[in-house]
Amino acid sequence: MLDDLVGIGMRPAHYEQLTNSQVDIGWLEVHSENHFETNSEATYYLDKASDRYPISLHGVGLALSSQELLDTIHIHNIKKLVDRYQPFCISEHLGWSSIAGQHYSDASPVSYTEENLKHVIGRIAQIQQILGQAIAIENPACYSKNKNNTLTEAAFLTELQAATNCTILLDINNVHISSHQLEFNPYDYLASIPSHIVSEIHLSGSNKLLKNNRITFDQEHSQKVTPEVWQLFEYYLQHCNTIPTLIEWDANIPRLGELLHEASTAQRMILKSQHFKNAC
Numbered sequence: 001m002l003d004d005l006v007g008i009g010m011r012p013a014h015y016e017q018l019t020n021s022q023v024d025i026g027w028l029e030v031h032s033e034n035h036f037e038t039n040s041e042a043t044y045y046l047d048k049a050s051d052r053y054p055i056s057l058h059g060v061g062l063a064l065s066s067q068e069l070l071d072t073i074h075i076h077n078i079k080k081l082v083d084r085y086q087p088f089c090i091s092e093h094l095g096w097s098s099i100a101g102q103h104y105s106d107a108s109p110v111s112y113t114e115e116n117l118k119h120v121i122g123r124i125a126q127i128q129q130i131l132g133q134a135i136a137i138e139n140p141a142c143y144s145k146n147k148n149n150t151l152t153e154a155a156f157l158t159e160l161q162a163a164t165n166c167t168i169l170l171d172i173n174n175v176h177i178s179s180h181q182l183e184f185n186p187y188d189y190l191a192s193i194p195s196h197i198v199s200e201i202h203l204s205g206s207n208k209l210l211k212n213n214r215i216t217f218d219q220e221h222s223q224k225v226t227p228e229v230w231q232l233f234e235y236y237l238q239h240c241n242t243i244p245t246l247i248e249w250d251a252n253i254p255r256l257g258e259l260l261h262e263a264s265t266a267q268r269m270i271l272k273s274q275h276f277k278n279a280c
Contacts, residue, residue: 030046032061062075169198173248199244225262
């Protein structure tokens with residue numbers, strides 16, 4: 001069972017260490033788009049890693065909230081990876097959009113309306129039909145609120161899951177960022193997402209920035225998990241089921257030992273919560 005195991009992202013700096021010997025880690029996440037080229041160095045090492053570790057595929061390019069047509073070639077490329085590596089989870093960002101073929105991250109907030117909900121439901125249904133299985137949808141980090149919203153983010157995600165049978169990838173750092181920017185209680189948010197629909201958790205750190213005389217946070221995932229995110233994770237573990245958890249570190253990649261230390265911290269917290277629940 002992977003539910004109580006912690007994973008890390010597979011990055012080029014650690015390819016040799018991860019594939020030349022068995023590292024004490026529960027699983028590896030890879031970005032799908034990095035492995036579309038079958039003869040690349042990245043795919044060569046993923047072939048080796050998949051013999052040692054369970055794999056999770058995480059994508060950023062399907063533009064789930066975009067009004068443009070879905071890129072079916074992109075989906076079929078993911079399907080080839082699914083067939084080749086049999087990942088335990090396939091995930092995508094909710095907050096990506098595309099304009100005239102160009103991809104943009106969550107600078108533009110997702111519209112949480114009934115109309116957009118139906119739109120995204122249709123796109124996810126099409127993706128899942130091609131892949132032949134459910135995918136997980138990651139909650140975005142929101143820096144501004146769409147004035148036309150009629151649903152909360154938690155309600156939008158919950159209804160999305162109910163309509164498509166997808167699951168939710170709960171990025172706790174994104175909850176932390178959004179709660180600061182939009183001034184809501186992150187603990188209430190976590191409590192409002194039914195734990196049985198969550199299939200994976202992301203933990204990461206973010207740098208504080210001063211912008212327009214207001215504190216904000218970046219999304220570079222370039223440092224250790226921050227205390228605020230650890231606290232939210234601890235709260236989640238106390239009230240919900242244990243779920244495969246990722247230490248997400250995408251920039252300023254540290255030595256593997258430092259990354260594994262972060263993973264071991266998360267693992268200890270998971271075990272502690274299990275012991276507590278078993279004693280009750």
